[in-house]
Amino acid sequence: MTSGGGTTAGDAKRALRSEVLARRARLTQAERAEGSHAIAERVEQVATLRHARLVALYAPLGTEVDTGEIGRLILGRGGKVAYPRSVNGDRRLEFCLCAPAELVQGPLGAREPPPDAPAIDLADVDCVVVPGVAFSVDGHRLGRGGGYYDATLEAMPRAARVGVAFEVQLVASLPREPHDAALDALVTEARALAFSRESR
Template sequence: MQTQLTKNKKTQRKFFLEQRRALCTSDREMYSKQIIQKVINSAQYQKSTVCFLFAAMKDEVQTKELILDALRAGKRVCLPYITDKKNGLMEATEISSFDELIVGAYGILSVNENNLRFVNPQDIDFILVPGVGFDKRGYRLGMGGGFYDRYLPKAINAYLTAVIYNCQLADTVVIDEYDAKVDAIFTEKESIIL
């Protein structure tokens, strides 16, 4: 049976996804460039050495330029790899080239299962955290799988950064005790450092 909290999260998730999907392709591309440039210029990213990034779905802020920038800068770059879908578990696996990625589940670029190089979560010093919506306090509403909520507590040395379109930013999102909080949020209009 669904709790009221679960229902509220589902309703808010639907709202944010509709907002994000309503953006036209040209706006998404323009906003993505502006947002990713803010990340690249941020002090925490600049000084990071091991970055856990993600390959974006087509309606999310596009992250390819950030992945390429991190690789060019000589940073160690990791992407998520789901190790146990049923229990919501994932690991960070290192890549050395964007060309290593293959089209995986949901059409999202992923690391080939024959080329997995897992990284200790405690070695990661910068994580780009995806989300359906965030609030101005830094709280996140994810897709509901719990992968990041389970992983982030292990990455105790990481600075957590979110990239979203401004339409995904709210004053408050529905949260429970497991929901992680980020350290910074970048949209095309705002830079929130918490």
């Protein structure tokens, strides 16, 4: 939507995406490792994730938060972990039970379960750990631009949505469109925020 030649939500998202990606890229490898460790410890404060039996994680792409330690914590308490895989000709992702060591390079650039890994029923997922480029302090996210997570989360309303990010990825508010999926919680190396999805 535009008004009087103003920028669209899409234009605003693209500009913000570039700005926040540059911020995140300025973090050193040591800072990202330390931040990812702190996030893994803090994420246990989120009850919906702490009590989840089946958690959908993601394999980090580029400078994203590394979820490896989160996965080890979940497996260590007897939970199960699934990873997303792109589906040919479909905007939605499917999730497959898979050991981190079995992940392979996928067509979208991220590591994902191999083609022979069986997909699970989305309704069985208790919690989704959601990646993103930018997150707002009121519980919204800006993804990479493909809309895969937004479309997938819409198909799994029961699953709790927990965003993970470094503090440099947080903004006061985000340009939003009707299809953008809201979060239930957001965890950074410095804080854990909870939201009420129903009220938005």
